[in-house]
Amino acid sequence: MAQPLSTAIDTAFKSNIVPDQEYLLQGSVLDKSVEVLLHRLRGLCDNVDSGPEPFQDHEMCFSIRTTPTPLNLRVRRALDHQDMPWQLRYIGQPEYGDKMRPTIIRSSIDIGCSASVVEFLTELGCRMEFEYIARGYMFRKGRMKITVSKIFKMNQNKAQDNMEPISESYLVELSVLAPRGQDAIAEDMRSFAEQLRPLVNLEKVDYKRLTHGPP
């Protein structure tokens, strides 16, 4: 018989096989040049034959008041794949590190769940902070995942085809989920990001600086 579940998870964490670290680089590209970027990504990424994978996701961010900082939880569902489970995700504080570190590292724990998770979180005392719809394309290059997506405002009463975009640009994210301590992948990400220059500059985006910066 296998060992009890709790100790199995503990050993898994101790031996660093749980992929709970997200290595992340972000950037943005204007609408008019997104085609060029997509074209280059198609050439660079795996499975040229199958083409880019489209996606349309709805994300809700919930927060619950804890000390000292509120805890954020994200619920995400695929609008174009209704049969897939919803996803509940915790994203930790991003570590920017020094200049030598190529990517942001943040802890990320996700789990599949059913549609009743929203109700569950509300019952727990969570409050929905914001929600949006991300629509775009996914690419894969080895372990790296590249998403090029446009963020739309969520409007309840209107139909989905006339969604209002938040900006005139696309969000580009390059991410890898890996166990703790696998920093070699970060170097791969840096070199891949280099290949996307100057179409898009993928960087370690510091949100705090953005919020406190000039309006």
Added chain:
Amino acid sequence: MAYSVNVAIEAPIENQIQEIAYDGTEVYQQPLSMSESLSKLAAKIDFGKGQDEKEEKVSEKAEDDAAAKDPAAYQSSLWPWDSVRNKLKNALTEVCVLSDVLAIAKEKRYLVLDPVPQEAPETKAMVTVYARKKALGGAAAVLLTGAERLRTSQSEAARNRTVPDFHMELLQLRKNWRLKKVGNSIIGDVSYRTAGSKYAQSGMFEVTKAEEETTSSWSPPQSPSAGPVPPKSASALKVTLPSELQGVAYIEVHCRKDDEALFSTIVTSSALGSQGPMPDMHWQKKLEAAQNVLFCKELFAQLAKEAVQLPGPIPHMVVGNQIVASILPGIQLIIGLCHSTTTNNKKAVGPPQQKKSDHDHVLEHSIHQLLREVHHKNTHHPFPHPSSGPLGPSKQRCLAGPTAVDRHELMEMSKSKTLLEQIIEQTQHFTMRRRTEYVLDTIAKEVRDPLIISHWNSINSPTKACVKVNIMTHGYDTICRTLLVIHVGKKSLKCICRDGSVMNMSYEIQELRDLLICQIQQHQITAVQALAKCMGWQTLSNSMHLGVGEVQQMGNASSCILASPMGDRLIAVRCEPQVGTHVSVAHSPRKDFFPGQLVKERKWENLGGCFKEVRWDKMEGKNFLNKMELLMASLTSSS
């Protein structure tokens, strides 16, 4: 000065020879002194330069004369500068005259300078036309020669193109194969690693420029009379493959019955024969062959690994270049890797191969396909939805959490069949299918009376097929037909009979044969009853599994008793699977009633008499039902 040394300076004997005496002594001309040579040079100054042509001509003449007289002149004249002085004097005179003329002309009182009217050249139309024609002709000629030159250079280039260009070929190579430059050499890769293969052996090859001799030996035959010589395999590229990738390889699959001696089928590479790789093969062919070698090796290595690991009642064997797996009792699958390199190609012209024909193309194809599927799966992972999910887990795994899948189901999910297991299953099915075909065909051949028609479904999977068997009698197919559906699986057969009963059978094919024979007999009985209904006869009794009579080897005898419309005749039919059919008739009232001690009264004659068997083989009719029809017709009495 008293200490000075006298140095004799002697002019080199380069003086002109004045005369040579008869005794050979040369009398030299005395060299000119400094002043003499100066005056000679001064005399050469051409003061008349710049004058009009006419004047120049005159002066030239004069000068020529002067020059002609020169050697004498400077000797004869008292003063060597005399001629120079004369010329200067003449020049002065002329300049003075010119200035006088100009002065007078300036006054405009005595002399006026008028421009001399130039006579306009006569222009004739025809002349200009001809001139232009000529000019145009000249221009056209220039253009034509230019075009001709371009054409020749182009054809030259085209001719050079057939002589292969290394870089053009490299470009072609680069379009189809992975190449990279390492140092000064170009390294390529024929492995399927980018397509998802995880095989360790590398498929590196080196690209080099072919030796000059091949190309130089190529260029000379350019004689137009020889006609266009097709370029055989002249290539500027040379592809160097490692020795283990050279040659031709393929996977051979045999199905073998156990009664043959173990390893009687030795898979050899002799079938390769003459189509072995030539050393001067084109690089594309060569690389494709190498890629195939690599693929076959990967496939064989994978299968061999699985054969060793796979637990089974009879362990699979890996011996040399063969894998032997037992499929069904008495049937073995042999997978062999054949690889012939150029070196052992010569000895391959050895023993004649009598067993070459029985290797199985379909299984060979599907074994290749299985590995390709593995490769494809290795590279084509599903994308996560929603997009923030991790890459990798399948949709089934993603759904496992929310749908609360238990441990057992998760374990089932992680199970997958190995290549060997899959190919064994396919082979098992293939064997089953062939056996079923064989049984159906032999029965259809043996049993002529009810016709046995089998339809194979054209849509099937590698491990499942379906056949519909129709049993009917010729000419009576609308009256009765018996339908069977046989599902051919991997190690078993499933037969769904006419009455809806399902028979599961093992791989032993005798079971199917027995079932079919029983079904044939049952068909006969059912058909007789259906026919009787048409003829107005009545079925008195009917039993598919008769308990009386002698014990059958297999199945049970079936029977029925039919009564004529008037009820005065009876027919009994008994079908035995092994023996065949017996038909007996009886009369009621019996014709030969004799009152005995027990049965005295006449009324008992209506009980019916004892049955008398009809000599069925003497009966008229094409088949059983036809005979029955005739029999019933003859026994039916109208009164």
